Amino acid sequence: MQFHKYDVVIIGAGGAGMRAAIESGQRARTAVLTKLYPTRSHTGAAQGGMCAALANVEEDNWEWHTFDTIKGGDYLVDQDAAEIMAKEAIDAVLDLEKMGLPFNRTPEGKIDQRRFGGHTRNHGEAAVRRACYAADRTGHMILQTLYQNCVKHGIEFFNEFYVLDICLTETEDGPVCTGAVAYELATGEIHVFHAKSVVFATGGFGKVFKTTSNAHTLTGDGMGIVFRKGLPLEDMEFYQFHPTGLAGLGILLTEGARGEGAILRNASGERFMERYAPTIKDLAPRDIVARSMALEVIEGRGAGPNKDYVLLDCTHLGAEVLETKLPDITEFARTYLAVDPVKEPVPVYPTAHYAMGGIPTNVHGEVLRDNDHIVPGLYAAGECACVSVHGANRLGTNSLLDINVFGRRAGIAAAEYANSHDHVDLPENPAKVVEEQVALVLSEHGHERVADIRTELQATMDKNASVYRTEDTLKQALHDVQALKERYQRITVQDKGKRFNTDLLEAVELGFLLELAEVLVVGALARKESRGGHAREDYPNRDDTNFMRHSMYYKQGEGLSADIRLDYKPVTFTRYQPMERKY
Amino acid sequence: MTATAEVSTGSRGAQPPVPDGAITVTLKIRRFNPEVDDEPRWDEFEIPALPSDRVLNLLHYVKWYLDGTLTFRRSCAHGICGSDAMRINGVNRLACKVLLKDLLAPKGKQTTITIEPIKGLPVNKDLLVDMEPFFEAFRAVKPYLITYGNEPTRERIQSVADRERFDDTTKCILCACCTTSCPVYWTEGSYFGPAAIVNAHRFIFDSRDEGAEERLDILNDIDGVWRCRTTFNCTDACPRGIQVTKAIQEVKRALLFKRI
Numbered sequence: 001m002q003f004h005k006y007d008v009v010i011i012g013a014g015g016a017g018m019r020a021a022i023e024s025g026q027r028a029r030t031a032v033l034t035k036l037y038p039t040r041s042h043t044g045a046a047q048g049g050m051c052a053a054l055a056n057v058e059e060d061n062w063e064w065h066t067f068d069t070i071k072g073g074d075y076l077v078d079q080d081a082a083e084i085m086a087k088e089a090i091d092a093v094l095d096l097e098k099m100g101l102p103f104n105r106t107p108e109g110k111i112d113q114r115r116f117g118g119h120t121r122n123h124g125e126a127a128v129r130r131a132c133y134a135a136d137r138t139g140h141m142i143l144q145t146l147y148q149n150c151v152k153h154g155i156e157f158f159n160e161f162y163v164l165d166i167c168l169t170e171t172e173d174g175p176v177c178t179g180a181v182a183y184e185l186a187t188g189e190i191h192v193f194h195a196k197s198v199v200f201a202t203g204g205f206g207k208v209f210k211t212t213s214n215a216h217t218l219t220g221d222g223m224g225i226v227f228r229k230g231l232p233l234e235d236m237e238f239y240q241f242h243p244t245g246l247a248g249l250g251i252l253l254t255e256g257a258r259g260e261g262a263i264l265r266n267a268s269g270e271r272f273m274e275r276y277a278p279t280i281k282d283l284a285p286r287d288i289v290a291r292s293m294a295l296e297v298i299e300g301r302g303a304g305p306n307k308d309y310v311l312l313d314c315t316h317l318g319a320e321v322l323e324t325k326l327p328d329i330t331e332f333a334r335t336y337l338a339v340d341p342v343k344e345p346v347p348v349y350p351t352a353h354y355a356m357g358g359i360p361t362n363v364h365g366e367v368l369r370d371n372d373h374i375v376p377g378l379y380a381a382g383e384c385a386c387v388s389v390h391g392a393n394r395l396g397t398n399s400l401l402d403i404n405v406f407g408r409r410a411g412i413a414a415a416e417y418a419n420s421h422d423h424v425d426l427p428e429n430p431a432k433v434v435e436e437q438v439a440l441v442l443s444e445h446g447h448e449r450v451a452d453i454r455t456e457l458q459a460t461m462d463k464n465a466s467v468y469r470t471e472d473t474l475k476q477a478l479h480d481v482q483a484l485k486e487r488y489q490r491i492t493v494q495d496k497g498k499r500f501n502t503d504l505l506e507a508v509e510l511g512f513l514l515e516l517a518e519v520l521v522v523g524a525l526a527r528k529e530s531r532g533g534h535a536r537e538d539y540p541n542r543d544d545t546n547f548m549r550h551s552m553y554y555k556q557g558e559g560l561s562a563d564i565r566l567d568y569k570p571v572t573f574t575r576y577q578p579m580e581r582k583y
Numbered sequence: 584m585t586a587t588a589e590v591s592t593g594s595r596g597a598q599p600p601v602p603d604g605a606i607t608v609t610l611k612i613r614r615f616n617p618e619v620d621d622e623p624r625w626d627e628f629e630i631p632a633l634p635s636d637r638v639l640n641l642l643h644y645v646k647w648y649l650d651g652t653l654t655f656r657r658s659c660a661h662g663i664c665g666s667d668a669m670r671i672n673g674v675n676r677l678a679c680k681v682l683l684k685d686l687l688a689p690k691g692k693q694t695t696i697t698i699e700p701i702k703g704l705p706v707n708k709d710l711l712v713d714m715e716p717f718f719e720a721f722r723a724v725k726p727y728l729i730t731y732g733n734e735p736t737r738e739r740i741q742s743v744a745d746r747e748r749f750d751d752t753t754k755c756i757l758c759a760c761c762t763t764s765c766p767v768y769w770t771e772g773s774y775f776g777p778a779a780i781v782n783a784h785r786f787i788f789d790s791r792d793e794g795a796e797e798r799l800d801i802l803n804d805i806d807g808v809w810r811c812r813t814t815f816n817c818t819d820a821c822p823r824g825i826q827v828t829k830a831i832q833e834v835k836r837a838l839l840f841k842r843i
């Protein structure tokens with residue numbers, strides 16, 4: 001075992017982690033631990049843009065952006081946080097430009113902007129050009145630019161260090177975060193990082209689903225670790241299905257395509273979004289478009305031999321727009337479906353995309369241990385966190401914004417906390433949990449195969465906890481997940497070695513996935529209403545009387561099968577009263 | 584298949600059902616685990632696969648159902664993260680961007696796909712190589728915007744044409760396909776390699792940047808651009824379609840004529 005001592009430890013090197021590192025690294029001694037290499041994170045897969053009311057191409061202001069975010073989130077958004085995000089969006093984009101990000105430009109040489117789902121002028125009048133973009137690889141450019149700036153600032157990375165636990169030291173005032181414990185993939189060695197503050201930036205958990213835009217590595221590790229420590233998770237039933245995944249594959253095709261004018265059509269060629277969202281049509285928020293697409297298929301208007309998808313028609317955009325503004329998705333359709341978007345419409349269907357919920361934090365990125373108290377020294381930002389700026393449904397581009405605004409805030413807060421506090425002693429035996437976990441997975445204690453359990457988990461989640469849910473399907477999902485958890489106790493891995501044991505890694509990741517899938521389903525069962533990304537066929541309406549509140553989940557006791565306690569947290573309102581959501 | 588001391592003898596259960604339309608292909612994979620092996624070896628696996636499968640799917644099949652010790656990197660699975668560069672049938676490709684249908688043997692013949700780690704970087708285990716020398720070369724060319732003087736309050740102005748000038752090299756995902764396809768890099772590991780030069784190009788030709796001279800000095804070094812013999816392997820290998828050799832030539836020209 002090795003010990004390290006830092007002021008700030010950041011876990012995860014995607015957009016949020018590296019944005020935090022750039023701030024923290026200039027203020028305090030900082031280490032970034034990542035289970036991948038820095039530029040491998042899934043921020044790089046984001047395509048369409050990052051919204052900010054720059055008003056470079058038409059009138060816009062951040063108050064409209066705030067409103068759109070709140071309405072887009074079906075009023076479950078904490079309005080103070082949304083206001084901060086929309087206001088700071090402008091500097092967040094300008095900061096990235098100054099760091100070197102190659103945004104597309106207007107004829108005057110300013111940052112160009114395009115339309116995106118749910119982003120409107122003057123509280124819903126019409127779609128507005130608010131998304132700053134770099135072709136359809138905005139996330140790639142953000143990830144590269146942030147890594148480039150980490151290189152510039154000499155940020156210290158521990159690559160392929162898989163964090164499996166954090167250290168909480170009990171004090172008179174409750175638990176304080178004192179470090180993190182990582183498994184070094186190259187050697188199998190365990191490392192304890194003693195720190196004054198720890199920032200989680202570990203991303204989402206899309207791999208609980210089969211059809212997903214998410215990377216294989218998005219297994220909710222950070223959320224899982226926090227949950228196992230008895231700390232809460234928030235709003236986990238709200239999972240976003242992106243409307244335009246490549247049919248059958250789930251690979252993302254940006255909403256920016258519709259921002260540039262692409263149209264969704266059913267089997268008969270009808271522009272069906274005109275029926276569901278008469279004002280902004282194909283540019284309605286993702287929850288509404290995904291539900292509409294699912295309904296078209298359920299009601300028999302799907303395209304293709306099995307009538308199980310709809311079509312994204314880009315043919316009228318012309319080759320030049322596709323090649324210059326949407327080159328990557330054009331190539332994805334050609335490579336993976338052998339469909340040329342210039343000539344024919346692309347088969348698409350909703351794909352599991354983004355967790356609105358996560359580790360509850362305040363606007364400084366400080367992690368909550370209950371509705372009223374934080375865990376000193378512990379921070380979270382990005383998809384793994386829930387501030388909550390996305391509420392029940394995140395607007396397109398607001399994730400890239402979230403990682404930049406709240407990654408920056410968490411990095412500053414973590415460094416300032418570290419600079420004004422001493423190291424608190426680590427708890428006794430800080431590596432014990434991780435040592436036991438690794439030893440257990442490697443021991444011979446059963447014959448269950450990791451891939452089988454994962455495949456069955458993803459199948460039941462796709463079938464029973466996807467765009468539309470009912471009491472029955474969710475009960476089935478819960479039953480399945482709990483049975484899989486039981487089987488997980490008897491898993492075996494073939495690779496028993498210490499060197500780059502990715503067999504072990506996948507087994508550990510599956511443990512987190514199972515845990516988070518159960519929380520999602522328990523939350524979805526309890527929320528007997530439809531709101532944003534959570535659509536219950538048996539409760540089709542939003543119910544503000546009973547459910548205008550955040551869900552908070554706590555793990556009760558130890559072990560994978562421990563019960564989950566459900567609690568609630570009020571939503572913060574400032575100036576916007578809930579209204580019926582029409583587009 | 585050679586068993587090693589590190590492979591558990593535990594039963595591995597039934598294979599998943601074979602999908603309609605699947606064909607049987609042979610994967611011939613270069614294996615080496617320095618923890619237990621003295622020498623690299625070839626393992627062969629016969630597996631069912633669909634023509635629409637990516638090579639990455641086939642590797643997962645082996646890892647998940649046949650041999651859990653098979654080790655490789657992967658993440659996004661659609662050609663964006665740059666994790667799964669490997670030599671597939673002798674050329675550098677991302678395993679998630681090559682489809683089986685493009686590798687099929689002529690009708691009636693059994694398809695065999697050979698998979699090896701990318702060349703020129705130390706093999707850590709099977710298809711997983713040490714990326715550190717690659718990233719070291721990347722960091723050495725100062726791959727970040729360099730500017731002097733006060734920052735503007737708003738964005739820097741850049742014309743559409745100036746932005747277009749370096750568009751191609753902004754696509755790089757640092758997968759190392761180009762660098763490890765370069766014969767010069769195979770024999771002289773001290774050469775910066777194409778990817779580092781591509782990333783230098785991305786800034787040298789960015790109208791906002793003021794660090795071109797520093798970077799050109801670095802690339803004028805003995806291990807810099809002059810090692811390039813214009814074999815075009817790098818351009819053929821790039822999964823992002825970057826004109827790598829052209830970018831290197833543009834950097835050479837900038838050095839020769841001292842202008843960008």
